[in-house]
Amino acid sequence: MTGIVFDRVAFAYEGTPVLDDVSFDLPEGEFCLLVGPTGAGKSTLLKSVNGLVPHFTGGTMRGRIAVAGREVRGSTPADLADVVGYVGQDPLAGFVTDEVERELAYTAEQLGVDPAAMRKRVSEIVDLLGLADVRDRDLAALSSGQRQRVAIGAALVAGPAALVLDEPTSALDPTAADEVLSALHRLVHDLGVTVLLAEHRLERVAQYADSALLLHGGTVTAGPVGEVLAASPIAPPVVELGRLAGWPGPPVTIREARRHAAGLREALAGRRPEPPPAHGAAVTAPGRRKRATADAEPPLLDARDVHVRYPGGVRAVNGVDLVAARCERIALMGRNGSGKSSLLWALQGTGKRSSGQVAIGGADPAARKPAERRQLAGLVPAEPADLLYAETVADECEGADDDGRAPRGTCAKILADLVEGVDGSAHPRDLSEGQRLALALAVTLTAAPPLLLLDEPTRGLDYPAKAALAARLGRLAEAGHCVVVSTHDVEFCAEFATRVVVLSDGEVVADGPARQIVAASPMFAPQVEKVLPGWLTVGEVAAALNGNGTGDDPDD
Amino acid sequence: MTGRAAMRTTKPPPEARAAANRRAAAHPVAWWGWALLLATAAGGTGNPWVLLLIVAVAGLVVTWCRGDEPWSGAYRVFLYIGLGAVAVRMAFYIVFGGADGPTVLLTLPSVTLPDWAAGFRLGGNVTAEGTLAAAYDGLRLATLLVCIGAANALASPRRLLRSVPAALYEVSVAVVVALSVAPQLVESVGRVRRARALRGNTSRSPANLMRTVVSPVLHDALERSLALAAAMASRGYGRAADVPAPARRATNAFLLTGLVGLCAGAYALLGAATPAPLAWTVVACGAAAAVFGITFASKRVPHTRYRPDRFGPRDWAVVAAGAAAVAGTVLSGVFEPSALWPATNPLSVPDLPLWAAAGVVIAAAPALLAPSSRGGTP
Numbered sequence: 001m002t003g004i005v006f007d008r009v010a011f012a013y014e015g016t017p018v019l020d021d022v023s024f025d026l027p028e029g030e031f032c033l034l035v036g037p038t039g040a041g042k043s044t045l046l047k048s049v050n051g052l053v054p055h056f057t058g059g060t061m062r063g064r065i066a067v068a069g070r071e072v073r074g075s076t077p078a079d080l081a082d083v084v085g086y087v088g089q090d091p092l093a094g095f096v097t098d099e100v101e102r103e104l105a106y107t108a109e110q111l112g113v114d115p116a117a118m119r120k121r122v123s124e125i126v127d128l129l130g131l132a133d134v135r136d137r138d139l140a141a142l143s144s145g146q147r148q149r150v151a152i153g154a155a156l157v158a159g160p161a162a163l164v165l166d167e168p169t170s171a172l173d174p175t176a177a178d179e180v181l182s183a184l185h186r187l188v189h190d191l192g193v194t195v196l197l198a199e200h201r202l203e204r205v206a207q208y209a210d211s212a213l214l215l216h217g218g219t220v221t222a223g224p225v226g227e228v229l230a231a232s233p234i235a236p237p238v239v240e241l242g243r244l245a246g247w248p249g250p251p252v253t254i255r256e257a258r259r260h261a262a263g264l265r266e267a268l269a270g271r272r273p274e275p276p277p278a279h280g281a282a283v284t285a286p287g288r289r290k291r292a293t294a295d296a297e298p299p300l301l302d303a304r305d306v307h308v309r310y311p312g313g314v315r316a317v318n319g320v321d322l323v324a325a326r327c328e329r330i331a332l333m334g335r336n337g338s339g340k341s342s343l344l345w346a347l348q349g350t351g352k353r354s355s356g357q358v359a360i361g362g363a364d365p366a367a368r369k370p371a372e373r374r375q376l377a378g379l380v381p382a383e384p385a386d387l388l389y390a391e392t393v394a395d396e397c398e399g400a401d402d403d404g405r406a407p408r409g410t411c412a413k414i415l416a417d418l419v420e421g422v423d424g425s426a427h428p429r430d431l432s433e434g435q436r437l438a439l440a441l442a443v444t445l446t447a448a449p450p451l452l453l454l455d456e457p458t459r460g461l462d463y464p465a466k467a468a469l470a471a472r473l474g475r476l477a478e479a480g481h482c483v484v485v486s487t488h489d490v491e492f493c494a495e496f497a498t499r500v501v502v503l504s505d506g507e508v509v510a511d512g513p514a515r516q517i518v519a520a521s522p523m524f525a526p527q528v529e530k531v532l533p534g535w536l537t538v539g540e541v542a543a544a545l546n547g548n549g550t551g552d553d554p555d556d
Numbered sequence: 557m558t559g560r561a562a563m564r565t566t567k568p569p570p571e572a573r574a575a576a577n578r579r580a581a582a583h584p585v586a587w588w589g590w591a592l593l594l595a596t597a598a599g600g601t602g603n604p605w606v607l608l609l610i611v612a613v614a615g616l617v618v619t620w621c622r623g624d625e626p627w628s629g630a631y632r633v634f635l636y637i638g639l640g641a642v643a644v645r646m647a648f649y650i651v652f653g654g655a656d657g658p659t660v661l662l663t664l665p666s667v668t669l670p671d672w673a674a675g676f677r678l679g680g681n682v683t684a685e686g687t688l689a690a691a692y693d694g695l696r697l698a699t700l701l702v703c704i705g706a707a708n709a710l711a712s713p714r715r716l717l718r719s720v721p722a723a724l725y726e727v728s729v730a731v732v733v734a735l736s737v738a739p740q741l742v743e744s745v746g747r748v749r750r751a752r753a754l755r756g757n758t759s760r761s762p763a764n765l766m767r768t769v770v771s772p773v774l775h776d777a778l779e780r781s782l783a784l785a786a787a788m789a790s791r792g793y794g795r796a797a798d799v800p801a802p803a804r805r806a807t808n809a810f811l812l813t814g815l816v817g818l819c820a821g822a823y824a825l826l827g828a829a830t831p832a833p834l835a836w837t838v839v840a841c842g843a844a845a846a847v848f849g850i851t852f853a854s855k856r857v858p859h860t861r862y863r864p865d866r867f868g869p870r871d872w873a874v875v876a877a878g879a880a881a882v883a884g885t886v887l888s889g890v891f892e893p894s895a896l897w898p899a900t901n902p903l904s905v906p907d908l909p910l911w912a913a914a915g916v917v918i919a920a921a922p923a924l925l926a927p928s929s930r931g932g933t934p
Contacts, residue, residue, distance in 0.1 A: 081792030094787030
């Protein structure tokens, strides 16, 4: 019996080819990673495994797809529910019931599994995925990692031969992602399920995969993970480092890379990463707070003892002090539910603040009208599309100019500076994730706020898009904005931040220069730091190898 | 597992707690039956003592028997709505009048209404007798609401839907999905409104609200329902099962005939034109066809249920306790009708109808029959 077979599959949507002659053959029990740039058609490929494409999307399909010997073409997704389990990016959007056990049993109920057998299967799945503590809970009361595990469990209860996952960890913090992926890894071994998984954060999943498929330009290349990633335009930092150093393989796990790293460490001995672009040396110096108060210029953001409490006794933010100056690049890190978003919204003034003071340039944003508030602090919410209403990008820009009472063309100009080649007549919802984020950012920047806050901006962005975003935000910081980004993307944080503030249960547990904070925590350390302590990004290492590394320690 | 989640479940071992919950909870149909019977009893009396006793009994049972679920707070919400109903009833009496008596409490400036509005007044004398009658009436309405609140707190409508016959499965799934849409819409409106504030948009013009709030929310809802439809399909909802087409058609026909029969019977019963025996016959035939259709169809449904709630002797006891309250009111109606509907003119302290009171006290039995694992914590 085979796992998943694609034989010369082509798919076109309204005349635009998405997949073009895709052929591969996944053996049973393989854990395969699907890699590709944003918009390459990864979701289309995954959805065609259980017939959601073309049944739910329309479009024309050619070729043959088979899962565990069953033909996919000609069957509906519902008919295939017993052979293919599908897990999407947002588990909440796919939940049908409201309790963990009922949700787990749903597919089995649909398939008419005998009640006794169903109870046994649900119990097995609960144990396999470590959900015993929450089995009688409401789905709404679960953490995001638990929800994703419930979604995986729900797809597995019917005992499918294949499991398809579309970015299962992109909304999760590193620890929750690890829980989900290790549970998945165990399932592959215990149940022999064939897993096909797409994920942008390859640094999280590459180590678990047996093989990889690279989808690029409508065709796929299959092979061992290392080889595929070496040729891929999208690769995790450890593979980039391996490419740079010419390691064989190249290694995809930290352990493998460490074995090869001795030579590179020697080459880098005595060198130190170049300090981030000079825009006020104070940014990298510790003791910023002292400097800020000693300086003639008062800090831009001065938040004292901020509390945010929600009904039901939830203390989202619990006495946070945050002082920040212009030109700072701050990453706000912490687990899901640690209060990052609540803090950002409270700082901006639109969100709830139960007590404490916030001053931006001396003014309390919450006391101002929304139109004046956004001139103090701009916030790009986690769902950037919420900021966009218009039918076309050009209309959106004009609307933003009107909202901000800015001269015509301000927003369009900012957008052109941020990202090139956005079609003015396109619908904002049709843009790529990166472009849509840039548009939301441009709309926010039209009001010229000195403080810029971004809530989880990296969801759905691939490595090049994230690098572009980091560069863009870096330029804004150089231009005098103070940029605060909440994120649990450690690689993005390494690229972007000069200062890291770690929140846990609504309290600041660490605050300091990015290099120190990130190095001290295994959870927040980027891959390069794990292989070459003291170095955060591949770019730094490359610069040092080219002889640009400085000999002195910037932290001294 | 997050630290927080682990903390919440430390005290009793989770497995044991889950099992205890499952054993403790009575059948949702039993709870709704009990509450509706209590409401019937409340509808059959105007005696404030009995009504207050019913509210107290409902409160006691809710406090002792409700679970930990989010809807368990429904009783309190309905209690407030009930108080609101009393207040509205009183306000209506004071403004528009109603029963009158000799004891004038205060006189409001009155307006003479034209002839076609005879029987109504606007302002004028407010009497103690009338106020009391309005208060009794309001209290009766409030008690009915509180009974419904108790049912909601004890068994969520979702749990009730789970107990519908298998033949109505698809319908119940649709209702469950619809129920989950409402809170999602509320959340979505909140998110969009906050995003609107981020853009500094505070315009209240309908056109602007339409474009910046209604349209994004609808867009969101549409996207969500498409995602849900895809998720349900990939999990086997609406599978073409191996039921032969003639059998499927036959069950559908039975179901439809039964439901039409029921509707026709109810119409005949409510309309005065049809003689009562005929109407009852139509209802009975309709009910029989529907029950047969549903049973017949349920046997052919290709789905199974996970841990269906079973209706046991204790659940019968819960329903019987509710029936006792109704029986009490009926007996009081026979032996002491004046106490059941106390007069407010002349003013007097109403007597307590003993049969009805005894029935309502018996209705408190579920508090002992089916206490939840939470015990008496409010």
